[in-house]
Amino acid sequence: MNDATATATPEINQVDLSDLKASLALGWQDFRRAPLLGFIFSLVYVLGGWLIVWAMTTKGQVWWTLPASAGFPILGPFIACGFYEISRRLEAGEPLRATEIFGVIFRQKDRQIPAIAAVIVVYFLFWNFLAHMIFALFLGNATMTNVSSSLAVFLSAQGLAMLAFGTAVGAVFAALLFSLTVVSLPMLLDREVDFVTAMLTSFALVRENPVVMLGWGALIGACLFVGMLPGFVGLFVVLPLFGHASWHLYRRAIT
Numbered sequence: 001m002n003d004a005t006a007t008a009t010p011e012i013n014q015v016d017l018s019d020l021k022a023s024l025a026l027g028w029q030d031f032r033r034a035p036l037l038g039f040i041f042s043l044v045y046v047l048g049g050w051l052i053v054w055a056m057t058t059k060g061q062v063w064w065t066l067p068a069s070a071g072f073p074i075l076g077p078f079i080a081c082g083f084y085e086i087s088r089r090l091e092a093g094e095p096l097r098a099t100e101i102f103g104v105i106f107r108q109k110d111r112q113i114p115a116i117a118a119v120i121v122v123y124f125l126f127w128n129f130l131a132h133m134i135f136a137l138f139l140g141n142a143t144m145t146n147v148s149s150s151l152a153v154f155l156s157a158q159g160l161a162m163l164a165f166g167t168a169v170g171a172v173f174a175a176l177l178f179s180l181t182v183v184s185l186p187m188l189l190d191r192e193v194d195f196v197t198a199m200l201t202s203f204a205l206v207r208e209n210p211v212v213m214l215g216w217g218a219l220i221g222a223c224l225f226v227g228m229l230p231g232f233v234g235l236f237v238v239l240p241l242f243g244h245a246s247w248h249l250y251r252r253a254i255t
Contacts, residue, residue: 010187010201011255015209019252020216027245030087031237034096038240041082044075045239049232077117077185081105083243084186084250091251104189112188112195116181119195127173131166138162178217179206186250205253216249 031038085104089096108114138158183205184198191198206213220242227234 010191010193010197012201012205012208013253013255015205015212015249015253017212019249020212020219023245023249023252024241026248027087027241027243030090030244030247031240033090034086035240037082037086037096037098037101038243039236041079041243042236042239044079045235046232049228049235077113077120078105078108080185080243080246081108081113081189083240084189084247087244087247088190108189112193112198113185115195116184116188116199119199120177120181123173123177127170130169130173134162134166134169138165174221175214175217178220179203179213182206182213182217182246183250183254186247187254190250201254209253 082101082105085101086096088094089101138161180199180203182202184195184202187193187198187201188195193201223238223242224235227238
């Protein structure tokens with residue numbers, strides 16, 4: 001970070017599809033210039049996905065999925081900072097020394113990243129609680145079945161209604177979380193601002209550019225879904241691409 005960046009008040013710019021395309025192109029360029037580091041950071045998510053699948057299919061221990069999934073909101077912001085720091089260094093012409101990059105990530109524990117990670121964890125736990133409430137509301141009186149081995153309960157009228165309602169509520173929650181974090185995470189790495197200011201700035205950016213930014217969020221969600229299909233290995237490409245691209249979009253959207 002430089003002093004000018006650290007003290008400047010964030011200003012929101014208008015963004016359009018050309019900014020998204022340019023950010024993706026620059027993100028792909030950064031990924032190609034540092035593929036090994038991208039692989040290392042993505043490996044955390046791939047291993048986490050394998051752990052969840054193993055717990056559910058091999059051991060039949062569904063309870064493992066909650067603590068395993070809760071780990072992602074905790075580690076996610078720090079891993080994202082790895083992609084941002086790589087892109088920042090490439091942009092500034094600084095060398096990509098792994099020890100220095102990991103050192104920058106480690107030092108985030110003394111800044112604002114832990115605070116925003118805590119917000120994400122609380123958000124995740126509240127959504128998990130709400131999802132259970134939705135399940136109980138629609139299927140509380142249904143005959144209990146093992147949902148990990150039988151999907152019949154979801155094909156009933158109540159089950160389909162639950163899926164439709166839960167998906168709609170989940171989309172609202174996802175859109176809100178995306179709005180609060182889309183540029184707040186790279187901003188916290190780049191500037192000396194508090195996490196509340198960063199999140200409000202991120203939300204204001206989405207509010208000022210709703211179609212483009214929510215379209216960006218939908219694209220990320222769709223690519224993550226596709227990346228998880230082949231045994232999560234697609235995340236080795238999707239995560240670095242959008243991690244680096246998010247940095248470049250932040251640089252275009254916030255001055």
